[in-house]
Amino acid sequence: MTPRLQMKDLAAGPLPLAHRPEQHLPSPSDWSFELIEQYHSVIRTTAERFGLDTYPNQLEIITAEQMMDAYASVGMPVNYRHWSYGKEFISTEKNYKRGAMGLAYEIVINSNPCISYLMEENTMAMQALVIAHAAYGHNSFFKGNYLFRMWTDAASIIDYLVYAKNYVAACEEKHGLEMVETFLDSCHALMNQGVDRYRRPSKRTLAQELAERKEREAYAQQQVNDLWRTLPRRADKAEEQQEARRFPEEPQENLLYFVEKNAPLLEPWQREIVRIVRKIAQYFYPQRQSQVMNEGWATFWHHRLLNTLYDDGWLTDGVMIEWLKSHTNVVYQPKVGDRGYSGLNPYALGFAMYSDIERICRHPTDEDRQWFPDLAGSPWLPALDHAMRNYKDESFVGQFLSPKLMRDLRLFAIVDDDKKNDIEVAAIHDESGYRRVREALSHQYDLGSREPNIQVWNVNLRGDRSLTLRHFQHNDRPLDDSAQQVLKHAARLWGFAVHLESANGKGDVTKRWTVPAPAH
């Protein structure tokens, strides 16, 4: 294997084609293993010319049923058993059979080697599209983007899921399906609040994880016991100080972590399940923050790779037409007010943005030079690579959304304030509005503004042991009333009463929910 290209080697653009093929790749509609190999090797060579750096690829052929299966268990090839995945499967299957929904053409797993699923129903042209999209687009994103590098450990995820599956199964056997199921329900309810947003996790292999488990169980229980020590300290003065002590001293964002470490009544196996759920939530956290970038990147590259293949003389017109049709569907952006409009299409936006970055680099206008002085006229491949590696959706939009693209998409920002009767158009795609629109769109992709910010606020250590959570309102947006249901789950995990306070920007509590301690 040749050593990987450095981005600086690609300042002048992709490497040239070694030699033109004498004829097109065969293009029957049915795929075969040999054909997939042939297409794959051509796509690989082309991707290498563009300097895409990927994990090794593992292509797997699966049936539609298996695709739905993977779909239902959050896109992973293996996962622990839970009724909610059964529910997902049923509704996916129903939609698929009714034809309401085309099945995703591909699922790709952020693992090392990177697993891409090819569905057996796909035609050869579609398989080529999927290979370019998933095995080179997504794969290079997983390997390169800082969020994934920092938060996920591609090498160990599959092992960890296998472990999780077996552990949950063992618990079911030991403690009964029902116990485990209700407990998992409760964990799932808090899953979105079970991630560390700022603290960088340590990477552990499965072996380390297992070795630490036993130790951790004993230690954690001891910590918990210490916290809940009921024997009075000797001096009365110390007692008073204890009263004043806040716990936790600082509000904590990771509810599941807090429960795992501090809930008084949990059994060791329950703590381990909390841990499993929160680890998996953490694994998916980057995906939720980089959908536009990730899909856009993959779409940009399948488009570029397959077009290059065509220019080089590998693909027939038929294959081109077929994947282009699918590509066009994927990047279709309905306008507001159209039927089927449901917000910005991440594929469309991401694809448009990467294409736009390339345009700014290669054919900058005066406007571009003014808005992107560093970018305009610089080598495009390194610029794209940089834009893929070092951003998440929020900062990516904030950094790279150009006035031209805002005009092309005719973006406009509205303000919906419940104190006013009307919705106000805050800014549109014009000179005075560009920055405002860009900023608004950037905030829209900030997970913090999409999901309520709920933190562990206080624990009543010496009284009824109740747990108080606090919701920090974002722009005075209230919590949905389903919060009461979620609190029940929180109370089940905590074992005692749980309160939730919703506080506005000034710190005044505007609403409270309370769930009493569950019966033991």
Place this chain on the structure above:
Amino acid sequence: MQQIIDRRLAGKNKSIGNRERFLRRYKEQVKEAVRRAIDGRGIRDLQRGEDVHIPKKDVSEPVFHHGSGGKREMVHPGNKEYVAGDRIQRPKGGQGGGGSGSGQASDSGEGEDDFVFSLSKEEFMQVFFEDLALPHLIRTQLAETPEWKSHRAGFTSDGTPNNLHVVRSMRGALGRRIALGTEKRRELHELEQRLALLKSPQTSVDDAVRREIDEVETRIAELRRRIGAIPFLDPIDLRFRSRVKTPVPTSKAVMFCLMDVSGSMDEQRKELSKRFFILLYLFLTKHYEKIDIVYIRHHTQAQEVDEQGFFHSTETGGTVVSSALVLMEEIIRARYPSDQWNIYGAQASDGDNWHHDSGRCRELLEQKILPLVRYYAYVQVAEPEQNLWEEYARLAETSGTHFAMRKATEASQIYPVFRDLFKKEGAPA
């Protein structure tokens, strides 16, 4: 090296465990759907799946999310006419999605739909029979330790020497020898003729001919050697008798369906009776590998008929119930010895009987039939309690648990009757 892995055969039905958990969680709703289906359906299509509706809010998983209200700023594509500072009326439906209300409306409409899914036929029947069990089931006779009988199933290419089938193997060997040797033998034959020609006195002997004779002779020797090298018997020729084991039904059941087809049994009552029999039959198919059904219909005389004749013929006339019981007993004695068969009796009638006959029915049942059967169930498909009901009621008091009687007057009562008759011992009805 990159690799393509074919996963299609692995991991089929991987999500079955999740589905089971889902069904378990919504057991009540599933049961309710099945109950309704059985009430409403025609008899012949009982054995198929059913759609189950569960309100969406019951299957939702709560998470914290923002409610409507507060201040939100949103960006939308496809601006047609707005400029900064424009005011737009808030679309109905609450949380303003932007310029359009129509998309919102359809969204919320969908949100209130039920979560619908289909039970497969197997799952349907599973639920249906769930907490039923045959009364006095002799479990040792049931399929837990099935008896196996081995019988022949053609030939296979491997097996143990004692199963070697010599004739088949030799036939195979012969065929192979012919197939492998034909070409060589033909050539050998031609060469031998050529040699004979060359060696015949007519041919003048010169160097060229001598050389050819040499060549032909070497070739002949070579061919002979190669023909000789074809093995007489090769491992691939061997054929063995294949024997497969099949379970022998150790538990056999016979179900007697007795029905009154006299003039007083109208279509609706027959319909009710039919359901009763079908349900019993389906139930028995779950527990026995082999089930015989004997249909006996009667008015003043009883007669054994086939299924078609049983359910779909119309007769008129008076009623003598005992005639059917007599016939049933005769058939048991003749064809279904009770030490080999589990005998179930199910009788449906509107309770109308020739009044002198009812006492005789009780005696017949008590003395002749009940000792032979595992269970005897009587369903009356009409309300009035006539003398047959009274006689049977006396019998029910004395005969213990393998005789049961109930009344059912409409389709929706059939199912509870059925469950009642065969309810699992100790389980609440």
